[in-house]
Amino acid sequence: MSVYSVKEAYYTLQGEGAQTGRAAVFLRFAGCNLWTGLERDRHKAICQFCDTDFVGVDGEGGGKFKTPQTVAEHVQNIWNANATGGVPYVICTGGEPLLQLDDLLIAELHRHGFEIGVETNGTVNAPYGLDWICVSPKANAELVQTSGNEIKLVYPQSLAMPDRFADMEFEHFFLQPMDGPEIAQNVEAAAQYCMKNPKWRLSLQTHKMIGLP
Numbered sequence: 001m002s003v004y005s006v007k008e009a010y011y012t013l014q015g016e017g018a019q020t021g022r023a024a025v026f027l028r029f030a031g032c033n034l035w036t037g038l039e040r041d042r043h044k045a046i047c048q049f050c051d052t053d054f055v056g057v058d059g060e061g062g063g064k065f066k067t068p069q070t071v072a073e074h075v076q077n078i079w080n081a082n083a084t085g086g087v088p089y090v091i092c093t094g095g096e097p098l099l100q101l102d103d104l105l106i107a108e109l110h111r112h113g114f115e116i117g118v119e120t121n122g123t124v125n126a127p128y129g130l131d132w133i134c135v136s137p138k139a140n141a142e143l144v145q146t147s148g149n150e151i152k153l154v155y156p157q158s159l160a161m162p163d164r165f166a167d168m169e170f171e172h173f174f175l176q177p178m179d180g181p182e183i184a185q186n187v188e189a190a191a192q193y194c195m196k197n198p199k200w201r202l203s204l205q206t207h208k209m210i211g212l213p
Contacts, residue, residue, distance in 0.1 A: 004071050004100055005030040008059025011082040014091060015207025017134055017152050018172045019117065024089040025078045026213075027071075030054055030062075032095040033123060034141055047121070047138040049154070051179055054095035068108035076112045091117045098124035106130065119152075120145060136176075137165060152203055154178050155190045162193065162200055174203035 007030040014022045031037075035045035037055035042048055057063050061078060065071045079088050090109055092101050098120050106129045109116050117132035122145040126133050133148030139159035147169035153162060155175040162175060175194055177186035187204070194200045207213065 002066075002068070002100075002102065002104070004065040004068075004105065005057050006062050006065060006071070006074075007054050007057060007095065009061030009074060009078055010213055011078050012212045013207060014117075015205050015209075015212065016176060016203050017174050018150050019132065020203075020206055022089060023083055023086065024091045024117070025075050025114075027075055027090050027092050027097075028052075028054060028059070028062075029092065029094045029097045029100045030057055031099055032121075033099060034096070034121060034138055037095070046140050049178055049180065052095070068102075068105040071105055072108040072112045072114075075109065075114065079114075088112070088114045089117065090114045091119060093119040096121055096124065098126060101127065103127055103129065122146070135170070150174060152176050155186065155193065162197065166197075166199060173200045175200050176203040176205070179205065 007028045009025060009027050011025055014020055014024050032054055034047040035050055075090050097118055106116060106127060115131040118126065118130050119134045119136065121138050121141060122135040122143045123141050126145050134150045134152055135145050135148050136152045136154060137143050137160050139157040150172035151165055151170040152174045153165060155177060175190040177183060177190045191202055194202045
C-alpha cells in the first residue's frame, strides 16, 4: 500500500507560465531528489537556489494519505470549498512530485473530474495520463523528461543556459528570473534574453506580486 506524503494542499491561482491566472489546487508533495530541503545541506545540494519548503507534512492541508482515493477526496474537498463551476484543476508540485505521483493516483484524480498538471525538475520520466507537464531543469541534474507542454527555466543558471534546451519537444518555452537578492537584475537579464531570442517568453511569479501563496 502506497503512502503519499503531502507537505501542503491549498487553493490559489497558478502564477507562472502558460497557465498563469488559472484557479487550481496546489498539491505539494514532500521530498526531492536534488536537495533534502534542510538548510544545513544546501551547500551540497544539486539545486542550491530552491526557495520552497517541502520538508515534512505539516503545511496547510498537508498530511500522510494511505490511498489514492483519500488524496483525491482531499483535493476535491479543497476545490469544492473554494470554487464554483469551471474545470477542476490540480497542480502536483514539490519538491519533486514524480517521486510519489503514480498511475493509481492519476487515475483517481481523473475519476474525480480533475485535469492534472505537474511541475517537475525533469529527472524522472513522467507517467502516462498527465494533462499538463511543466519541466523546470536544474543545472548539474540529468534531464530525462525532454518533452512536455512547457519548459520553465529558472534564469540565469551558468550550467543550464537556454540554448541547451531550445530544440527539445515543448510547446512553450519560458524563462523565469531567479528569485533572491538579485531578482531585479535577473528580471532585466531574462527580459533582454527573451527580446533577443523570441522563442523564449518571460514568466514572472505573479502570485507573489499580488500576495497569493
